[in-house]
Amino acid sequence: TRSTRPQRMLKAVQKNATKGNPQSVISAIDYFCKNSEWAMNVGDEKGSILDSVVTEVNPSTVLELGTYCGYSTVRIARLLSPGTKLITLEFNPAYAAVARQIIAYAGLQDKVTLVEGSSGEWIPQIKERFGITTFDFIFLDHWKDQYLPDIKLFEECGLLRKGSVLLADNVICPGAPDYLEYVRNSPRYESRYYPAHLEYTKLEDGLEKSVFLG
Numbered sequence: 001t002r003s004t005r006p007q008r009m010l011k012a013v014q015k016n017a018t019k020g021n022p023q024s025v026i027s028a029i030d031y032f033c034k035n036s037e038w039a040m041n042v043g044d045e046k047g048s049i050l051d052s053v054v055t056e057v058n059p060s061t062v063l064e065l066g067t068y069c070g071y072s073t074v075r076i077a078r079l080l081s082p083g084t085k086l087i088t089l090e091f092n093p094a095y096a097a098v099a100r101q102i103i104a105y106a107g108l109q110d111k112v113t114l115v116e117g118s119s120g121e122w123i124p125q126i127k128e129r130f131g132i133t134t135f136d137f138i139f140l141d142h143w144k145d146q147y148l149p150d151i152k153l154f155e156e157c158g159l160l161r162k163g164s165v166l167l168a169d170n171v172i173c174p175g176a177p178d179y180l181e182y183v184r185n186s187p188r189y190e191s192r193y194y195p196a197h198l199e200y201t202k203l204e205d206g207l208e209k210s211v212f213l214g
């Protein structure tokens with residue numbers, strides 16, 4: 001049967017990137033998406049903003065919602081301090097399988113815990129299962145209508161502390177209007193919009209960074 005787009009993306013990484021070199025994996029995926037097939041990775045423009053926020057926060061505890069093929073997982077993990085690991089949640093087994101291979105090809109498997117399951121099911125279990133009290137940095141890039149329910153779940157589960165940083169992809173395209181309204185109007189968050197473009201296109205999109213105020 002015909003291969004899937006994530007499988008073709010993985011082949012492009014194995015063909016064009018250098019094993020153990022995260023930057024070459026990032027470049028190979030961006031090249032594939034610009035020249036062969038568009039895919040919903042955060043991309044290079046928004047990815048550079050993601051890099052700068054991760055570097056600024058220098059987090060000890062990191063969570064990503066929506067691994068997909070692992071592009072942003074690789075971008076984040078390559079910047080973490082030695083000994084720091086990130087948890088990424090992905091409920092589609094086929095995507096998770098590709099992501100594991102792309103993360104491993106980058107040589108970052110020891111810095112990543114990929115959990116196959118849904119955020120709604122797993123967020124309430126993180127404290128006990130991973131011995132984490134709060135997250136320093138959270139990247140939201142899963143179903144856009146799940147951003148708001150999941151940020152509320154973070155609050156309910158006590159997973160945020162004063163200064164926790166949440167960064168959300170696609171707040172314009174496809175958009176997460178209810179999430180934006182919440183973080184921009186809640187007294188518990190200090191929010192800022194980073195304008196950019198939808199990955200690999202000229203369409204407007206951007207990232208919303210929200211700092212929990214406690």
Ligand SMILES: CNc1ncnc2c1ncn2[C@@H]1O[C@H](/C=C/CNC(=O)c2cc(-c3ccc(F)cc3)cc(O)c2O)[C@@H](O)[C@H]1O
Nearest residue numbers: 040066068089090091092095117118119141142143146174
């Ligand atoms: C709800 N809880 C969840 N828990 C764990 N994993 C979850 C998940 N929801 C979704 N996922 C996974 O995240 C990924 C979903 C991401 C959804 N992203 C988008 O829809 C998206 C879509 C676009 C897009 C923009 C314009 C356009 F014309 C077409 C697409 C661009 C993006 O950057 C996007 O992130 C998948 O791998 C899915 O299996």
Ligand SMILES: [Mg+2]
Nearest residue numbers: 042141169170
């Ligand atoms: Mg996205």
